[in-house]
Amino acid sequence: MTQRINVVGTSASGKTTFSKALAQKMAVPHIEMDALFWKSDWQESSNAEFFAKLEPHLQAKSWVLDGNYTRTTHLKWRQVDLVIWLDYGFGRNLYQSVSRTIKRLISGTALWEGTNNVESFQRAFLSGDSSIIWWMIKTHGKNQRKYQQMMANPEFAHIQFVRLKSPRQARQFLQQFKI
Template structure:
């Protein structure tokens, strides 16, 4: 477990889990949202996004923990990827976390990523077609189907899939990981 991608639906805790795992394993943490989102919620074009991601992965030749789904980056990641950890939490928990996170972020107005000025607002969180809550509602089941299919697809059998179904399991998993001195 040296080249790892943490996947899961919005508000599953990918970034927090990834940071903790990267720290324990002494690997680089790469936050894909930070690479993708430009100021004012502008998206990085795919060719530039892929270059940014490739550069970050190349700079971390000792290993990395990527957080984020971004299925279109899979061919790029597969060159080194050895493990996918899927935070597969219930719809109810993801919905609760999405709402709680949206409120907290809208109130704090803190930028979401280092590389952009993006922050949440109540309007964007609750009244917009771009709402992450709405995105979670529309994609939770689709993501589950996608990762279940991928786990059983022969072309990905060389990857270690770890499916974590609750925050308790995530904490237990991290607890079992031996920290690198």
């Protein structure tokens, strides 16, 4: 029986939306890694801070965790049953990244509760590595190679992997998923 699930994928692939829907269907906690990692004013947590925030959530019997953060693999995949990889094409991810950023620019709402981290035009389009759009462009291919290698790694043989290559496949998975 699947109890602990990690949803991974390139930035803007829809990890959080998918994870929330899956957690709701399973009636288990949803854990958003970005919300644990980012502090106010776009300050990053140190590894020690991040791990300390993440560990208590992972002690639960069941959860759906969304996020990559390779530095946490040793923690989050220790007892994970299923990794769902949202592996959409580059064009789809770019479209989602740009459209999501524009929506957030217009709404001006904080990305994570308890922070004042909001999208700005400067940060979104002119800030180089801190731009989520540039980050998606830069990491899309790297993430594909990384997750293909991880799926083939004997160290992770205890994990069931599901690779969803389109939003349609993701919707079908959610409709058909049984606990």
